[in-house]
Amino acid sequence: MSKLWGGRFSGGPAAALEALNASIGFDWRLAPYDLKASKAHARVLHRAGLLDESELDRMLEALDGLAVDVESGAFQGTVADEDVHTALERGLVERLGELGGKLRAGRSRNDQIATDLRLYCRDHARGLGADLADLVSALAEQAATVVDAPAPGMTHLQHAQPITLGHQLLAHAQGFIRDLERLWDWDKRAAVSPLGSGALSGSSLPLDPVAVAEELGFARPVANSLDGVSDRDFAAELLFVCSMIGIHLSRLGEEIILWSSQEFGWVTLDDAFSTGSSIMPQKKNPDVAELARGKSGRLVGNLTSLLVTLKGLPFTYNKDLQEDKEPVFDSLDNLALLLPAVTGMVETMRLNTEIPRAAAPKGFSLATEIADWLVRKGIPFRSAHEVAGACVAHCEERGIELHEIADADLAGISEHLDPSVKAVLDVDGALAARTTPGSTGPRAVADQLAQVRESVEAWRDWAAPN
Known part of the structure; x- marks a missing residue:
């Protein structure tokens, strides 16, 4: 037996x-x-x-x-x-x-499984970190080619203000960098060894949990044997990090789906990271991006599954905890499949910069420049906002853009306006004016790009096998 x-x-x-x-x-x-x-x-x-x-x-x-x-x-x-x-x-x-x-x-399956799962999670979290670092690097390299390329910045998926494509790509990189930070922070809490807790009460044998912890790469043994065999916070927290990665992948996937559509045309996906249709020969489908969007539901579901399993469990080990492993394995397995594919899609996609450049000023996206121009002349922003809005209304009535307002009509819109305001109604000028750290101006984006590149190398060092 x-x-x-x-x-x-x-x-x-x-x-x-x-x-x-x-x-x-x-x-x-x-x-x-x-x-x-x-x-x-x-x-x-x-x-x-x-x-x-x-x-x-x-x-x-x-x-x-x-x-x-x-x-x-x-x-x-x-x-x-x-x-x-x-x-x-x-x-x-x-x-x-x-x-x-x-x-x-001196040991039980209870402290064995708690130890094994921690070892597995810590090992695979670093592999996950390495894959994330590759994706951040791919986003950064694409951003480097479009640091000063204009595009419409959007709120509510409507044109808002001009931005640079580089700024947009690096916005996605920031989310994944936070995920790397979460993994690193998670690892500090996961680095405790349950081995020596026995079934629940420790052992009467003269064992040495500190030595075991050191040999297995943990920072220390658990402080409480009851908690040691029943704690699955580390698994739930790792699933939360996986869920956040899934959310960020979903957002990136959604934008690439939009950008690769005929209506946008900002991006052309490489054949190697696209699929076709079984009936329509012309189709080129962004399946990697769609799977990135779709798998987020599975990742969130795994987190929810484990949290519900853990809810209300009495100390210490209960057979319910047999259900802790499959959600963890599934999330890590799916991200191990998904991240290299998303990285390859990002690395090989071609950005069509002329289309977003032409679209950048549309939708009166430079209206805020009029308000800021008035603020620099001493007009309160509340009033400046009203004047800029009146300019938009004037253009909508006539079917023209802001820069096409006749000089003679400016004073009629507001006594504070004169033809010199047209100097700010230029996309490249509006972008160049944004120089504060973290903003969308080319200089600020170049600084951000340097920071991201430096950061990703540090994360590669952390994710390297011990």
């Missing part, structure tokens, strides 16, 4: 219970992390005098061999094993006989 329990039971579980109870179908991916933690635990048992030198050497050799067989597929878990921990103990006992059973001393 391979199960880690059953001494007080007179018979085995019903087939229906066994099928429901088994988690080996999804937690087998934790095997490398369980083996890593097992080696650390074996060394602690040795230091506690519970394994002699020869037993430790044989134990570590068997664990290394088991790791090789797991990676190659020569050793696999089965439904009869119930979970990854049971399967690996079976493999160890097959290699070592009775000695293999000694490794379970």
